[in-house]
Amino acid sequence: MTTPFAITTINVNGIRASVKQRNENNPGMLPWLADHAPDVVLMQEIRASEAITRKALAPALDDGWFxxxxxxxxxxxxxxxVLTRAEPSAVRIGFGxxxxxxxxxxxEADVDLGGSTVTVASLYLPSGAALTDDPxxxxxxxxxxxxxxxxxPYLDKLVGADGQVVVAGDWNIAHTERDIKNWKGNRKNSGFLPHEREWVGARITSGWADVARIHHGDVDGPYAWWSWRGKAFDNDSGWRIDYHLATPALAARLQSTHVHRADAYDRRWSDHAPVTATFL
Structure with a gap:
């Protein structure tokens, strides 16, 4: 018998800042984690040592998270x-x-989810820059x-093995025009350059499934990153650069995906919103 399981990815934009209570309406990441309780949380841009991270996440770790x-x-x-409710059976750092x-x-971490072993991987791809004369x-x-x-090539080899794998995180690339609100104004900017978009397309051609796009269909967004500046968040002028790519064996188990967009600007605890994919 299989049971549903949820995998969340979130660029925390600094773990110490994300767990800090910002105002009376924004208690930070830890209450969100307790309220939503996914089975796995893939974090990026922790920007701290493991000792500092463990201190910041102490309430969650005391509650049984690994x-x-x-x-x-x-x-x-x-x-x-990677935060998991079940202790991983194996962990691998890097891709060689x-x-x-x-x-x-x-x-990467191997975790028992829904009655089988699933490899969950947290990715923070370099943000890059537009190619200018600036060194x-x-x-x-x-x-x-x-x-x-x-x-x-590493991803192509991984998907070719046909295991149950999900690579999720901050890919720092919006794949199509549907994945960025102001795509016309960003055609020459890093994150939406032709070779970057082609690279993501090649991964999908090799077999990876963009599960949020499968779930939501051919619509704008849903976005999960907005600049802190101006009215980007209020106007939903964002980017979809936080997403899950799953192997076919795992994508076949997809139930839904969801962006946990804060209901107000001052309730954000990162410039990214958590994105959750649920599988059965």
């Missing part, structure tokens, strides 16, 4: 983690990259290209 994470080799940067396996961008932009652009060139 934390697995990897830090960035650059202090205060990146960092991904000499450059990126110590950068806190990818982590810093060139460096960020080339870093993202290198990551895509290494990570793409």
């Amino acid at each position: 934390l697995t994470m990897t830090e960035s080799d650059v202090k205060g940067r990146s960092g991904v983690g 990259s000499d450059e990126f396996d110590t950068s806190g961008r990818y982590l 810093k932009d060139v460096e960020k652009y080339e870093e993202k290209v290198r990551f895509l060139n290494e990570f793409g």
